[in-house]
């Protein structure tokens with residue numbers, strides 16, 4: 001049996017942020033929102049609750065999880081990681097719309113993403129504990145801090161994490177946009 005690892009979906013495997021940016025810029029021309037200037041985790045903290053709600057409403061209408069866009073190199077990296085680990089996806093995206101769970105499973109299957117289990121929950125540290133995960137990959141600082149009490153948690157370095165990263169001694173993954181992040185993990189794990 002292979003060791004199990006936990007992986008978040010949004011902004012680790014799937015690029016929901018770019019889709020939110022595209023919708024936002026269409027709704028509010030001239031604002032020029034980009035990944036670089038999106039420096040808070042929640043869009044509402046950068047803009048307003050009303051604007052975030054509007055963007056989320058459109059995402060839900062589009063049933064966004066049925067056709068997922070991938071983070072660069074995610075698909076290949078997951079396929080390679082799956083050779084050494086059993087992949088468990090742990091996501092809290094189910095709240096966005098009624099069929100989010102089934103659309104997620106449909107999309108992962110359609111895109112031939114290898115995994116053994118998927119958990120829909122915000123209690124990610126609990127899953128890390130109950131499933132005895134060897135390590136976890138996240139983009140949400142709050143989750144990462146909780147999970148890292150249970151197992152090593154790698155946090156993707158996004159502009160919205162940067163300020164907090166400086167204050168917290170977490171395991172940070174940089175450069176994942178530019179290369180197979182499988183390679184980054186292998187380098188770390190072999191040390």
Ligand SMILES: [Mg+2]
Pocket residue numbers: 008009010011012138139140
């Ligand atoms: Mg995420």
